Amino acid sequence: MFLRNLILSASLAVAAFGASPAPAAELRMAEASAAQCLTPAQRRTVAASGKVVPLSKAIRAARARKIDVVDAKLCKGPKGFVYLLTLLAQDGKVTRATVDAASGLLTDGG
Numbered sequence: 001m002f003l004r005n006l007i008l009s010a011s012l013a014v015a016a017f018g019a020s021p022a023p024a025a026e027l028r029m030a031e032a033s034a035a036q037c038l039t040p041a042q043r044r045t046v047a048a049s050g051k052v053v054p055l056s057k058a059i060r061a062a063r064a065r066k067i068d069v070v071d072a073k074l075c076k077g078p079k080g081f082v083y084l085l086t087l088l089a090q091d092g093k094v095t096r097a098t099v100d101a102a103s104g105l106l107t108d109g110g
Contacts, residue, residue, distance in 0.1 A: 036075050036076040036077075037073045037074065037075040037076075037084070038073075038074045038075065038076070043074045046074065046081065047074075051081065051101075051102070052074065052081050052083075052101035052102060053101060053102070053103065053104035055072055055074070055083065057104035058072065058083040058085065058099040058101065058104055059072065059085070060104075061099055061104060061105060061106045062085055062087055062097055062099070062106065066089075066090060067087045067088065067089050067090075067095075068087065068088045068089075069085050069086070069087055069088075070086050070087065070088050070094075071085070071086035072084070072085050072086075074101060077098070079100075080100070080101065080102055081101035081102065082098050082099060082100060082101050082107070083098070083099040083101050084096065084097075084098060085097045085098070085099060
């Protein structure tokens with residue numbers, strides 16, 4: 001467990017400090033999606049309405065591929081709500097995935 005947390009911390013630090021610079025288009029997309037992500041109170045309201053599957057189902061979609069979820073956000077996408085997941089693979093690689101919040105199916109990444 002300690003080793004896993006150490007790898008996670010190191011991977012996130014490398015990603016945060018830009019060891020491999022992301023393309024400008026990816027940064028713009030990340031900034032735009034962050035602006036449309038829901039606050040915790042909004043997330044609870046949407047979840048209670050039944051418009052989205054529970055976050056646990058979205059996480060299971062990623063874990064089925066032997067990937068750990070280290071962060072999750074519920075955001076408004078072009079076709080409805082999506083979960084934006086930050087993932088940590090067993091090899092230490094940090095990636096992002098999108099899960100359709102209505103169906104719980106992995107739509108991109110992972």
